Amino acid sequence: MSREPIDSLNNPNNLDPHFPTDADSDDLFIDEILIVDDAPDNLRVLSAILARRGFKVRKALGGSSAIASAQANPPNLILLDVRMPEMDGYAVCQVLKDDPLTSQIPIIFISALNDVSDKLRAFNMGGVDYIIKPFQEAEVLARVETQIRLQKLQQKLIQRNHELLDSNRELEQFAYAVSHDLQQPLQNMMGFAKLLLLKHQSSLDETSLEYLDGILESGRRSQHLIQDLLSYAQVQYQNQSLETVDCTLILETVLENLKGVRVTFLVEKLGWRRPRTIY
Template sequence: MENSTVLIVDDNIANLGVLSDTLDQAGLEVWVAQSGKVALERVKYALPNLILLDVMMPEIDGFETCRQLKANPLTKDIPIIFMTALSDIANKVEGFKLGAVDYITKPFQQEEVLARIKLHLKLYELNSKLEEKNALLEQKVTEVTQAYTDLQQMQAQLIQGEKMSSLGQMVAGIAHEINNPINFIYGNLTYAKDYIQNILELLEMYQEDYPKPTPRIQAELEDIELDFIKDDLLKLLNSANTGTQRIHEIVKSMRIFSRVDEAAVKAVNIHEGIDSTLTILHHRLKARPEHPGIEVIREYGQLPPIECYAGQLNQVFMNILSNAIDALDEYHQQCCFSGKINRSGKIYISTEIIRDNWIKIRIMDNGLGIKEEVKSKLFEPFFTTKPVGKGTGLGLSISYQIVVEKHGGKLHCQSVPEKGTEFIIEIPIHQQLEEAMPAHCVA
C-alpha cells in the first residue's frame, strides 16, 4: 500500500481538508477534485489506486461520475468508495449496482475511514497481483500450447517424412525391378508374334499342298481345334501386348509419382503427376462387387512446366484423391444402409492459370461433404474422422505444409453437406529462392 494514491472527489472544501490531512498522515498520496467533471478530467492524466466519491454534487453527481468511470476501460477496475450523508438503503443499493466497493456515511469517523481505505487498497493490490499472475499463467499456457502444437507438427513431419521416404524408395525400387523384365517381355512379344505368324503361314501352305492329311493327323486336327487356335492365338498375343503396355504405363507412373531422385525444385508437368497418382489409385476407382466404379473427369488447362518439389506435390494429390475416394465409398455405404438413391460417384479435376505466375488445381468429389465443425480442423495434425486403424490424421496436415510452407501457396477446402467437397490448391509457377529450401517433411 506504500505510495498508494487516493483521489477525493467532494464539493465541500471542509471535507476535503479533513480527509486529506487524515490520509496524508497515514502516508498516502492524496489528490483532490471538487466536482465529478474535474475528477473525470483528472484521471485522464494519471490513475489513482482508490477513489473517495461524494454522491451529492452539482453538474454531475457521484452516481453519474461512477457510471462513467466504470465505463472507461482504463478506470473500470479502480475501487470506488461512496461518501454521503444519506443513509437510506436505496442509495446504497444504487451505488453497489454501479460498481462501488463500499459506502462511508457522513459525518466521518476518521479511524473507520482510514481502516476501510486501507482494506480496499490492500484488496486492490492483491487483485492486481492476482491479475498479473493470471496473465503470466495465461502466457505460460499459451507457450506450452504452442510448444505442444509445434511438437505435434514436428512429430507429424517426422512420421510422414519417414513414411513417404520409405514409400518413395520402395516404389522406385519396385518400378526398377519390374521395368527390366517387362521391357524384355514387351520387346520379345513383337518377335514372337512374327514367328507365330510365319508358322501359321507355313501350316497353311502345308494344307494347300497336302489337302488330304493322314488319319492320325486328321484326328489330331480335330482334337486340338486348329481353326480355333489359329484365330485365338493372335488374340492372345495382342492381349499380352496390351497387358505389358499397361504394366509399362504403371511402372512409368510409379517412377513419376515417387521422384526420389528429385529432392530439389524442378520444372515438371503437373498433369503427369496427377495422372500418375490416378494410375496408382486405379484399383480403387474401378467397379467392384461391393461398390460401383468412380468416374474421373479431367479438365486440364494449358499449363507451362511448374517449378516445384514434384514428389511432395504428388503426395498432396495422393492424399486428397484418396480422401475423395474414401468419401465416395462412405456415401455408397450410407445409401445402401438407408435405401437412398445412390448417385454415381464422380471426381472432377481441373487446372488453370489464375493470374500471372500462379496456377489453380481443383479436386472435387460429389460425396457426403464435410460438416462445418469438422472443416475447421481438417489441417490439424492427427485429426481424423475415420475409424481407428483407418487413418492417421497426417495426410491433410502434411499436404497443407507442403503447399503453403514448401511452395508458398494456398490450400483450402469448400464443402456442402450431402453435396460434396472441393480442395483448391494454388501455387506459383516459379519458386522464389528463399522458398527453395531442403525438404523438412519428406526425405
C-alpha cells in the same frame, strides 16, 4: 450550500496517535487516492487522514474537476461525496464507469444519507463501499486499505492469467513442433519394417516376425499419440463438445499401450473392477 459536519476530525491535530502510520504500511505509501468533495474542510480532514497513513492524495472540489483529474491520471481509488452542487456523486460515478480508462477504479461513496435506498443506488452505480458521515479515522482507513488490497490482488490475478495464457501458447507450440518433428523418423522406421516383411517374411522365424509386428504396432500407436498431440496443440482453436466416456475402454487402451512393461501386476493385485461411465 450547507454541509454536514464530519466529527471531531475537523481538527487534523486530533488524529489518533495510536493508529498505525505509513511507517507500518510500506506496501501502501505509493498508492494515490482522489478525494472529491465540494466542502474544503472535508477535503482537508480526509487528506490529513490519508496522507498521514502514507497515501498520495489528490483533491477535487467538484464533479467536473474530479472527472478530468481521473481521466488525466487514473488514481488507485476515489473517495466520492454524494451531495454536491451541479453534479452529484452518482452522476460522477456514472461518467467514470462509462469510460474504459476509469471504469476499473474503485469508488467509495461518502455521505450523510443513511437510507437503504441511497446505499443501494450507490452500489448499483458501481461503488464498492459506502461510508456514512460522521465517520471515524479508523473506519476510513480500514475501508480504503481493504479496497486497495483487493485491487492489488485483482491486478496480480490478471497478470498471472496473462502469464498462464503465454505459457499455454508456448506449450502448444512446443507440442506441435515436437509432434511434427517425430513423424518423419517414425515413418522411416515403419517403412523399413514393412520392407523387411515384404522381402523376407518367408525366411524369417516366428520370433522375428513377432518383433516386426511389434515394431509396426508400436509405430501405429505412436502415430495416434502424435496425432493426439497435434490436436491438443490446436484444442483452443477448435469447437469443443462433451461426450460420454467409458473408463473401461480407456483403461484397456492404457494397458495395451503398456504391454511389455511390468506394471500390469498392479491391476492384478488390486483386482479388476469395471469403472463407471463418467460424463
